[in-house]
Amino acid sequence: MIHIAKRLIEFMLFLLLLSFISFIFIKLAPGDPVKQMLHVDEVSVTKEQIEALRDELKFNEPLYIQYWYWLKRFFEFDLGHSYITKQPVLSELLSRFPATITLTCASLIVMILISVPLGTLSALYKNKWVDHMSRLFALVGSSIPSFWLGLLFIELFAVKLGILPSMGKGTAKHIILPSLTLGIAMSAVYVRLLRSSLLEGLNEDYVKAARARGISEKRIFLFHVFRRSLIPVITIFGMSLGSLISGTVVIEVLFAYPGIGKMVVDAIIRRDYPVIQGYVLFITILIVMINIFVDICYRYLNPEIRLKGVERR
C-alpha cells in the first residue's frame, strides 16, 4: 500500500511538471494564437477584436498568472480548441480514442495467436525445421518495416485480390489489415522471447524431478514449464504496451485509420499546436498510468519482488 501511495504522489508531481512543460511549449509555439483563433474563412479582423479576445484569454497578464489560468482550465479538462477544425481538443481526442484502442486490442490478439504457438513449437522441437522456420520468421519480422509490410498487404489483399478494404474505418473488415500488419511486426519479438524463456524452463531441476515422479510430458509442459515461463514474457509485454499504442501511429497513417495517431501526425504537419499539446498530455498521462498499473500488477503476481521491497524498507 505504501508503494502504491508513493507512486500516486509521484504521478501528481509528474502531472504538475508535465502541465508546466506543456504550457511553456504552447507559449513558445510560433504564430499568435489569438489571430489563429479569429482567422476563419479569410475574414479580416479588427484590432479591437484581437484586443478583446486577448483580454478574455488573459493574455495581457503576467506569465505566472497566465499559467495559473491555464492550469485551472487543465484541471477542468479544457485543452483548448483546434486551430483547423475549431472543435474542443479533448472531445476530438476522446471521439477518436476508441478506434485506436480497438486497433491495439485487435493487434494484440493477432500477436498472441502468432507468437504463442510459434514460440512453443520452437522450444519443444528445438533445432528441428519448425524451430528454424519460426526463428527465420522472428528475424525477418523484426527487420521488416511495419509500414512496408502494410503496403505489401494493401497491394495484395486490397488491390490484387480486392477482398479487403485498404483504408478507413467502419466494418470489421476494415480492422483486419491494420491489425494483421501491427500484430506480425510485434510478434517477432515475443516468439523469440517465449522460446528462450521456455527452453530455460525445460532445463530446470523441478522438471527433472517431475519426470522422475512419472508425470507425463504434456502435464509437465502445461502446468510446470509454460506457466512459469510466462512471467518474463508478461513483464516485457507490460513494458511494451506503451510502444504498442505508439506503434499504431504509423499503421493509422498508412491505412488512413481515424485514430489519435493519425490525428496528431496531421496536426504536426499542419502546425495545429493545441491538438499536438492535447495529444502529448493525453498520451503521456496514459502511458504513465499504464506503467503504474503494470508495476502494481507485477508486484502482485511475483512475490519475490514484493518481499524484497519489504526487506529494503
Add this chain to the structure above:
Amino acid sequence: MKIIKQMYWMCSRQLPFILFLAYLLAIVTAPLFTPHDPLEINMNERLLEPSVEHLFGTDHLGRDLFSRILAGGQVTVGTGLLVLIIVLLSGVPLGMMSGFIGGRFDRYFMRIIDSFMAFPDFIIAIVLSGILGPGMLNLIFAIVVTKWGSYVRLARSTVLSEKEKDYVLMAVVNGLSTFKLIRKHLLPHVVGNVFVLATLDFGKIILLIASLSYIGLGAQPPTPEWGAMLNESTPYFHSSPYLMVIPGIAIMSTVLISNLAGDVLRDRFDVKG
C-alpha cells in the same frame, strides 16, 4: 583491450559481422558510383520500367531510382550512424561519470534517465517533432534523445560492476591516478559492451528513421531518404510496383544485416541491453 582482440578474431571468423561492415562501407562509398543525378527531374522519362539504362526504373518525376536508392542509403544509413556517434560520445562519458562518482548525483541522474526511458521511443520522437516541426535535423535530435538513456545506463552499470573488483582496488592501492584507472581499466569494458548494444540498436534506429520519414515527420522531399521515397511514390504503386518493392527491400536488408551482426555479437559477449 582483450575484448578488442576477441573482436578481431571474431571478425575473421564470423560472416555476418564482415557482411555488416562491408555493407556499411558500400553504402558510404555508393554515391561515387551513381549513374545519374538522384535529384535530376526528367519528365520525358516518367515511370519507366527497369532497364539497362535505368537499373531500377524511374519514379514519377523521371528520377533514376537506382541512383536515388544509392544516395538514399547514404542519407538513411549515414543518419543512423550519426545518431549513434552522438549518442555514444555524449552518453557513455556521462554514464561512466555517474557510475564512478556514485552517491546523490548518481541517484538523481538515474531518476531522470528512468523517467525518460518510461516512454516509448516513437512517442518521444513524435512529441519532439511536434514541438520542433518536421525535418531531418529534428528527427536526429529526437532519436538521440530516445536512445541516449540506455547507453548511459549500460556505461554506468558496467563501471559499477567493474569498480568493485579486486584488480581495481589493487590499482587504487598501488597509487594509480583516477584518470589512468578509468582509461586503462574501466574504459575497455565499457567500450566492448556499448559496441554490442550499438550494433543491436542500429537496425532499430534505421527503422525509426524510415518510419518517421514515411509518415512525413523526417526527411522532406526531394531528399532521397528510403522512407520518404516510399511516401512520395505512394500513388504510383499500382502501376509501377517496383517503386514500392525496391526501397522496401533496401530498408529491410539493411536492418536484417545489422540484426544478424548484432545477434552474433550478443551471443559472443552475453550483453543485456
